[in-house]
Amino acid sequence: MTSARGGDAPAAGARAVPAGRSSTxxxxxxxxxxxFVVGAVITCVFVVLAVAAPLLAPHDPGAPxxxxxxxxQANPVPGPQDGFPLxxxxxxxxxxxxxxxxxxxxxxxxxLATLGGLLGGAALGLLAGVFAGKTDTLVMRVVDxxxxxxxxxxxxxxxxxxxxxxxxxxxxxxxxxxxPVFARLMRGSMLVQRGTDHVLAARALGVxxxxxxxxxxxxxxMGPVIVQGTLSxxxxxxxxxxxxxxxxxxxxxxxxxxGQMLGGAQQYFNSYPHLAIYPAxxxxxxxxxxxxxGESLRETLDPRTRR
Amino acid sequence: xxxxxxxxxxxxxxxxxxxxxxLFVWLRSLPGGPLDALLGENASPQxxxxxxxxxxxxxxxxxxxxxxxxxxxxxxxxxxxGVWRGAPVxxxxxxxxxATVELAxxxxxxxxxxGVSVGYWAATRRGVFDFAFxxxxxxxxxxxxxFTAFVLKYVFAVRAGWLPPSGRADLQGxxxxxxxxxxxxxxxxxxxxxxLESVRYLTLPTVALSIIPFAVIFRLTRASVAETLxxxxxxxxxxxxxxxRTIAGRHVLRNSLLPVITVIGLQAGGLFAGAVLTETVxxxxxxxxxxxxxxxxRDYAVLQALIMAVAVLYLxxxxxxxxxxxxxxxxxxxx
Numbered sequence: 001m002t003s004a005r006g007g008d009a010p011a012a013g014a015r016a017v018p019a020g021r022s023s024t025x026x027x028x029x030x031x032x033x034x035x036f037v038v039g040a041v042i043t044c045v046f047v048v049l050a051v052a053a054p055l056l057a058p059h060d061p062g063a064p065x066x067x068x069x070x071x072x073q074a075n076p077v078p079g080p081q082d083g084f085p086l087x088x089x090x091x092x093x094x095x096x097x098x099x100x101x102x103x104x105x106x107x108x109x110x111x112l113a114t115l116g117g118l119l120g121g122a123a124l125g126l127l128a129g130v131f132a133g134k135t136d137t138l139v140m141r142v143v144d145x146x147x148x149x150x151x152x153x154x155x156x157x158x159x160x161x162x163x164x165x166x167x168x169x170x171x172x173x174x175x176x177x178x179x180p181v182f183a184r185l186m187r188g189s190m191l192v193q194r195g196t197d198h199v200l201a202a203r204a205l206g207v208x209x210x211x212x213x214x215x216x217x218x219x220x221x222m223g224p225v226i227v228q229g230t231l232s233x234x235x236x237x238x239x240x241x242x243x244x245x246x247x248x249x250x251x252x253x254x255x256x257x258x259g260q261m262l263g264g265a266q267q268y269f270n271s272y273p274h275l276a277i278y279p280a281x282x283x284x285x286x287x288x289x290x291x292x293x294g295e296s297l298r299e300t301l302d303p304r305t306r307r
Numbered sequence: 308x309x310x311x312x313x314x315x316x317x318x319x320x321x322x323x324x325x326x327x328x329x330l331f332v333w334l335r336s337l338p339g340g341p342l343d344a345l346l347g348e349n350a351s352p353q354x355x356x357x358x359x360x361x362x363x364x365x366x367x368x369x370x371x372x373x374x375x376x377x378x379x380x381x382x383x384x385x386x387x388x389g390v391w392r393g394a395p396v397x398x399x400x401x402x403x404x405x406a407t408v409e410l411a412x413x414x415x416x417x418x419x420x421x422g423v424s425v426g427y428w429a430a431t432r433r434g435v436f437d438f439a440f441x442x443x444x445x446x447x448x449x450x451x452x453x454f455t456a457f458v459l460k461y462v463f464a465v466r467a468g469w470l471p472p473s474g475r476a477d478l479q480g481x482x483x484x485x486x487x488x489x490x491x492x493x494x495x496x497x498x499x500x501x502x503l504e505s506v507r508y509l510t511l512p513t514v515a516l517s518i519i520p521f522a523v524i525f526r527l528t529r530a531s532v533a534e535t536l537x538x539x540x541x542x543x544x545x546x547x548x549x550x551x552r553t554i555a556g557r558h559v560l561r562n563s564l565l566p567v568i569t570v571i572g573l574q575a576g577g578l579f580a581g582a583v584l585t586e587t588v589x590x591x592x593x594x595x596x597x598x599x600x601x602x603x604x605r606d607y608a609v610l611q612a613l614i615m616a617v618a619v620l621y622l623x624x625x626x627x628x629x630x631x632x633x634x635x636x637x638x639x640x641x642x
Contacts, residue, residue, distance in 0.1 A: 145325040149618050150576030156583070157614055160602050161336060234449065241451045242584055247603050262454065266588075269457050270465050280454045287449035295445075 029300055036296035042289025049100060050107040057097035058083065062254035067092035077272045089261075089275060090268065098256050099278055105257035106237055106286070109171055113236040116175030118229050121182020122222075128183070129190020129221070130213055140187070143180045151177045155239055159248035167250045167257070174239050178232050185228055189221035196220075223301060230294030234287040241283055258283050308633065315629050319622045326618050327379065330611055331372055379615075389606025390597075396612045399597060404616075405487030406475055406593035407586070411578045413490075413513040418520030419571055426528025427560065430536065441529070444522035452581045456515040456588035463511060473590035476505040512589045516581050520574045527570050531563040538562070565636055572628030576621045 030036045049056065059065055066088040069078045078088040086095040128139040146154070158173040159165060193199055194217070202216045203209075241259030243249045249260050256264075258279040265276035378384075384396040391399050429437040464472035476489045482496035489505035535541065536559060544554045582595030590596065594613060601609040 141321075141325070145322050145329065148322050148326055148622055149614065150580045150621060152577065152580030153583070153614065153617060156580070156598075156602060157333065157610065160605065160607075160610065161333070238449075238451055242453065242580075245451075245453050245584065246587070246599055259451075262451070266453075266457065269461060273461060276454070276457065280451065283451060283454075284446070284449050288446065291445060291449055 033296045035292045039289045039292030043293055046286050050103040053100045053104040057100045059094040059097045061098040061101040064092040102256045102258045109240050110233045110236040113171045113174035114229055114232045117178025118182050121179040122186045124183040125186025128187040143183050146180045159243050165248055170240055170249050174236050185225050193217040193221050227298045234290035311633050315626050319626055384612040385608035387609050389604030390600045396608050403594050403597050407582055409488045414516035418517040422521045422524030423528050426525040427532050430529045430532035444525050447518045447522035453584040453588050456585050459511050459515055470511055471508055475591050476508040512585050512591050516585045528567050531566055535559050535563045568631055572625045575624040579617045
C-alpha cells in the first residue's frame with residue numbers, strides 16, 4: 001500500500017517527537033492549526049481519489065470515445081456534454097476520467113520519486129553520520145557536487161540520458177535530484193543523535209553497534225527526514241510537470257499523469273485553455289496540500305528549523 | 308579573510324573538477340555514445356571511424372579525460388548537432404547569454420527588492436496584510452512556473468494585447484548594442500523608444516520568473532525579521548531611545564539578512580532552471596530556450612556546455628555569497 005503513504009506521513013512524523021512527548025498532544029497542537037488541517041484534508045482527499053480512481057472514473061481514460069465528434073467538427077475539442085461533464089481532450093477521451101486516473105499516476109510518480117530520494121539520501125546521510133571522519137568528508141563532497149548543479153536542471157539532464165523516456169525515467173531523475181537534501185538532513189540528525197545521552201547509555205551498556213545505530217539512533221533521527229518527505233512530495237509533482245512540459249516525461253498518454261496532461265495541453269492553450277487549467281489546478285491544489293501539511297508539521301515538531 | 312576566500316576558491320575548484328568528471332561520464336553514457344552525440348544518429352561508418360581516430364576514442368579513458376579538460380580550457384566546446392547544426396557551441400553560448408543574464412538579473416533584483424521590503428513590512432505589521440502575502444507566497448510556490456507563464460501570456464498578451472506575447476526586443480541596427488543587454492544598451496544610447504520596447508518584451512517573462520524568488524525571499528525575510536525583533540538588543544536599542552529608522556537599519560535588517568543572502572545565492576541556480584521553462588513559453592531567445600531546444604533535439608554538445616556554464620556561474624555566485632556572509636558576520640570566517 002504505497003499509495004497510502006501520503007496520508008501516513010503526519011502520524012509517522014508525530015510519533016518521532018523527541019524526548020518522549022505524548023504523541024496525542026502533538027496531534028492536538030497540529031489540529032489547532034488551520035494550515036495543517038487544510039493540508040491534511042487535501043492530502044487525504046487526493047489519496048482517496050487516487051486509490052479509488054478506477055471505480056470513480058466514468059470512462060476508460062485511454063478510449064477515444066468522442067473521436068467521431070473530433071473528426072466531424074471543425075472544433076477539435078469536444079465541450080461538456082451528457083456523460084462527459086468536462087468534455088474531452090483533442091483525442092476524444094473523457095477529460096474527467098483522465099483527471100481521476102491522473103491523480104493515481106501523479107501520486108505514484110510523486111511517492112516513488114520521493115521515496116527513492118529519501119531512501120538514497122538517508123542511506124548516504126547514515127553512512128556519513130555513523131562513520132564520521134573520512135567517510136563523512138567523502139559523502140558530503142559528493143553531495144556538494146550534486147548541489148553544484150541546480151536541482152531541476154540536473155533532473156532535466158538525467159532524463160535526457162534516456163533515449164526513450166517513460167514513467168520510470170521521470171521517477172529516477174526526480175529521485176536522484178532529491179538525494180542531497182535528504183542526505184544533509186539525515187547526516188545532521190545522526191550527528192545530533194551521536195551526542196545524546198541515550199546513545200551514550202546504550203553504548204556504555206554494551207549494546208551491539210549495529211543495534212545502537214538502527215534501534216537507538218535511526219528511529220530518532222528520522223523525524224525531520226520524514227517531514228521533509230512530505231514537502232518533497234510537492235516538489236516531485238511540480239518537477240514531474242516541468243519535465244513533461246519539456247518533452248522529457250512519459251510519451252505514452254493512455255494512462256496520463258497530471259504533469260503530462262498539462263504539458264500536452266500547452267499547444268492548445270490559446271484556444272482551449274481549460275485543457276491546461278484543469279490539470280494545473282489539480283497540481284496546484286495537491287502541491288499546496290503537501291506543502292501546508294509538511295510545513296505545519298515541521299514547525300510543530302521543530303520550531304528551530306525554518307527556511 | 309584572504310585565507311577564507313582562498314579556501315572557498317580551492318573548494319569550488321575541486322567541485323568543478325568533479326563536475327567535469329561527471330559530465331565526461333554523462334557524455335559517455337548517452338544513448339548511442341559520444342559518436343551519436345557528436346555526429347547525429349545517421350552518420351556514415353566512414354565518418355564514425357574518422358571521428359574515433361580524431362577524438363582519440365581508442366585511447367585509454369584517462370588520456371581521453373585529460374584531453375577533454377584541455378579542450379575545455381581552450382574554449383572548444385564542440386559543435387552543435389541539433390538546432391544550430393554545425394555552429395560552434397561557444398558561439399551559440401555567447402550570442403544567447405546576454406538575453407538570459409538580463410532576464411535572470413531582472414527577476415532576481417525584483418524578487419529580492421520586493422521580497423525583502425514586503426517581508427520586513429509583513430513581519431513588523433502582522434495582521435491581514437501579513438496573512439494575505441503569506442498565503443500568496445505559499446500559493447506561488449505551488450504553481451508550476453511554466454503554467455504561470457502561460458496564464459500571463461494568455462491574459463496580458465493574447466487577450467488584452469497590451470504586451471508582446473513572445474520574443475525579445477530587436478535593437479540590432481536601431482541603436483548600438485555593445486553589451487547585448489537590451490535595457491542597458493537603450494540606456495547607454497539614451498533612446499527612450501528602445502527602452503520602452505525592451506521593457507515591453509521583458510515584463511511578462513520577468514514577472515513569471517520572479518515569482519518563486521520573491522516567495523522564497525519574502526518568507527525567509529519575514530521569519531528572520533520576526534525572530535530578530537524578539538532579541539534583547541532590539542529592546543535595548545528601543546529603550547535607549549534610538550530612532551525607529553536607526554533600529555530598523557542597523558539592528559534589525561543587518562542581523563536578519565544573513566540567511567536571506569545565502570538563499571539569494573541558492574535562488575540563482577533555480578532561476579536558470581526557471582529560465583528554461585519561462586523562455587520556452589515566451590519564445591525568448593536565451594540560454595534557457597536553447598537548452599529546451601537542445602533537449603528535444605538531443606543536442607548533447609550544447610547541453611553539456613550549458614550545464615557546465617550554469618554550474619560555473621552557480622559556484623561563482625555561491626562563493627560571492629559566502630564572502631559577503633563572511634564580511635557581514637565575523638563568526639562565519641572562523642568556521
